[in-house]
Amino acid sequence: MIKVSLTCLLLLPFTLLATDPWIKEKRTGYTLAYTEADKTEKDVYAAMVDNGIKTVQTFFGGKFKTEFEVWIYPNRLAIEAQWQKDWNLPDFKSECWMVASGVATKLDLIAPKAWDKESCEHKYADKPKVQQLITHELVHVFHGQQNASPDFSDVVGIDWLVEGLATYAAGQLDESRLAELHKAIGANATPATLDKFWTGKFKYGLSGSVAWFIDKRYGRARLKQLLAYNKLDDVLQALNTTESDLLRDWKKFVLSN
Ligand SMILES: [Zn+2]
Known part of the structure; x- marks a missing residue:
């Protein structure tokens, strides 16, 4: 009995923490996932993704093969936890300049408004560079969708x-x-x-x-x-x-x- 109560007490905080904080929004060609922290800026980010998609499709003269996801992480800790999981590297620590990644199925991004605090190289105020960075990751998404190794985990010398x-x-x-x-x-x-x-x-x-x-x-x-x-x-x-x-x-x- 005591054991059961203790277990319940111990589990409770974790259960609360595990509540899904993600808000998902279907957009043309992709699903945008963000948290409460980015509610005010998410339309700005989505517009940059839309722009990037146009640039990439114009460059290659073709459309993305499939729809993908765009995840906006509120901070470095959150994206790092995802990278550790995706890359199967539980001890992975990201470099301070790393703010995003792209593979066939998704684009992961630290919320650009958090870059001033969370990155040593990127500034949110420099909007053209923010746009270029998002477009850069979208090229990876497009590339992954055409590549023999969609997540680039099996590439040699390229x-x-x-x-x-x-x-x-x-x-x-x-x-x-x-x-x-x-x-x-x-x-x-x-x-x-x-x-x-x-x-x-x-x-x-x-x-x-x-x-x-x-x-x-x-x-x-x-x-x-x-x-x-x-x-x-x-x-x-x-x-x-x-x-x-x-x-x-x-x-x-x-x-x-
Ligand atoms: Zn890159």
């Missing part, structure tokens, strides 16, 4: 393509990143292999410019064809090139543009 394409299509390959890239190429400071492109402080410029190069050299249709592949060898084969030739031609292209 981080540069996944991130480069998102950077390029979302308009994050800007003048300052290109200027940095020119400097890095001039100083012979660019990596010798593609697997190092999405690393270090030039990663956006490096990876984004390879996507730009492929787009201009091979065309949008071929770039779109690459969405299906989860292995570097298949990507290189589709481009009928080798890694060293691709890098040589990329460098020439960047320097002449």
Whole structure:
């Protein structure tokens, strides 16, 4: 009897905590999930998602294959708990610049209004950059829906393509990143292999410019064809090139543009 009462007492707070705090709203092409904390800003976020969807569909000349979910987390702790679960990494601690992720089925996002407090790199006041970041994640969603590995858990050597394409299509390959890239190429400071492109402080410029190069050299249709592949060898084969030739031609292209 005593045991039963104690159990009830102990369980009660957890039961209350486990009450679903999520509010779900069906929108065109996706479901928006948010908590009470983001009720006032959710329409602003939804408008940015709508804009991003348009940009992505225009870029690829096609629609998202399936509907997906957009989850707005009120803080880092909440998104981190989800990432730990999704990636099966119970001890995962996110870097302070990480505010979002995208796979075929969903986009996870720390509420942008919380970025000033919860992130070391992103500011809510910089709306064009917030939009670009959301569009970037939507490119991942679109990409995942076409890819052999929809959550990108089984990809080999294509981080540069996944991130480069998102950077390029979302308009994050800007003048300052290109200027940095020119400097890095001039100083012979660019990596010798593609697997190092999405690393270090030039990663956006490096990876984004390879996507730009492929787009201009091979065309949008071929770039779109690459969405299906989860292995570097298949990507290189589709481009009928080798890694060293691709890098040589990329460098020439960047320097002449
Ligand atoms: Zn990304």
